Amino acid sequence: MLKKILVLNTGGTIAMSVDASDDGVKPLDDQAVNKILPFLERYADVTMKNVLNLPSPHITPAIMNQLRQHIEVELSLASYDGVVITHGTDTLEETAYFLDLTLSLSVPIVVTGAMRSSNELGADGPVNLISSVRTAADPDSRNKGVLVVFNDEIHAACHVTKTHTSNVATFQSPQYGPIGTIAKKNVQYHHAPLDREHYAITHADANVPLIKAVAGMEPAWLQFLLEQSIDGLVIEAFGLGNLPPSIIPTLKQLLDKGIPIVLVSRCYNGQVQDVYDYEGGGHQLKKMGIVFSNGLNGQKARLKLIVALQQTRDFAQLQDLFEK
Numbered sequence: 001m002l003k004k005i006l007v008l009n010t011g012g013t014i015a016m017s018v019d020a021s022d023d024g025v026k027p028l029d030d031q032a033v034n035k036i037l038p039f040l041e042r043y044a045d046v047t048m049k050n051v052l053n054l055p056s057p058h059i060t061p062a063i064m065n066q067l068r069q070h071i072e073v074e075l076s077l078a079s080y081d082g083v084v085i086t087h088g089t090d091t092l093e094e095t096a097y098f099l100d101l102t103l104s105l106s107v108p109i110v111v112t113g114a115m116r117s118s119n120e121l122g123a124d125g126p127v128n129l130i131s132s133v134r135t136a137a138d139p140d141s142r143n144k145g146v147l148v149v150f151n152d153e154i155h156a157a158c159h160v161t162k163t164h165t166s167n168v169a170t171f172q173s174p175q176y177g178p179i180g181t182i183a184k185k186n187v188q189y190h191h192a193p194l195d196r197e198h199y200a201i202t203h204a205d206a207n208v209p210l211i212k213a214v215a216g217m218e219p220a221w222l223q224f225l226l227e228q229s230i231d232g233l234v235i236e237a238f239g240l241g242n243l244p245p246s247i248i249p250t251l252k253q254l255l256d257k258g259i260p261i262v263l264v265s266r267c268y269n270g271q272v273q274d275v276y277d278y279e280g281g282g283h284q285l286k287k288m289g290i291v292f293s294n295g296l297n298g299q300k301a302r303l304k305l306i307v308a309l310q311q312t313r314d315f316a317q318l319q320d321l322f323e324k
């Protein structure tokens with residue numbers, strides 16, 4: 001018997017078309033993804049619902065949280081073997097990771113999209129959606145957390161990132177590689193994702209900016225943060241986790257105000273560590289109370305801080321959570 005799969009559409013290029021009049025890519029046809037439905041019927045008993053039609057740069061953590069609630073409601077009203085979410089690729093890794101942190105479900109949840117719009121030659125939306133439905137229908141996909149399926153590969157939401165502006169192979173997991181492959185006739189897993197985390201949340205409205213360290217950073221660039229009411233801050237530091245000395249006094253002021261600061265690296269491989277003991281070096285940052293993250297990129301560490309702040313604001317407890 002065919003597995004029951006729920007497909008929730010949220011927008012993105014998979015739902016867009018090239019407008020011949022001006023060559024712009026836009027959401028011209030709100031049925032663009034629904035037109036793929038007949039091709040899915042061979043693989044599963046699919047129910048498709050259009051939840052949103054947003055380009056993914058318009059997605060916010062509050063919308064991700066609404067999507068989480070939407071999925072929970074849908075799964076409480078009817079029984080499905082898996083859920084597929086279509087989404088724009090620009091912030092796809094963020095929504096996928098947010099759902100991974102906040103949903104506690106054993107059914108497969110797969111996020112996918114397209115790099116080429118629906119009426120472009122070689123559009124990748126239909127095949128990505130077929131692969132996602134096949135993945136969601138596969139019993140081996142259960143209990144693996146949220147998965148991102150793109151270009152015949154299955155990635156864990158916690159590791160995947162968009163690596164190319166236009167290539168259909170844009171989604172990669174730089175440190176770990178894909179956890180599975182979509183073969184012609186079956187779905188093959190190569191290894192299991194690491195331990196999963198779960199945060200039971202009600203809202204996602206913490207104000208957490210993300211800033212990137214650059215050579216010769218001016219302290220004035222960060223001064224405005226002291227005047228804002230922020231709940232936390234994430235910094236993409238250099239290399240192993242080092243910052244320019246010029247911004248350290250401002251960071252100390254933020255910490256003194258009780259604002260947690262999470263450090264990640266600008267490098268997309270490896271993780272920050274408290275090694276260097278010069279001014280602004282990681283050794284000193286850790287002693288100041290800055291929380292070191294565990295290899296997440298900046299945009300994902302920000303979402304983790306947004307949800308973790310509902311559990312604790314204590315720097316030491318946050319450090320424990322970010323070591324996981």
Ligand SMILES: NC(=O)C[C@H](N)C(=O)O
Binds near residue numbers: 011014054089116
């Ligand atoms: N390929 C895409 O989906 C990119 C688009 N700008 C979006 O994220 O909505």
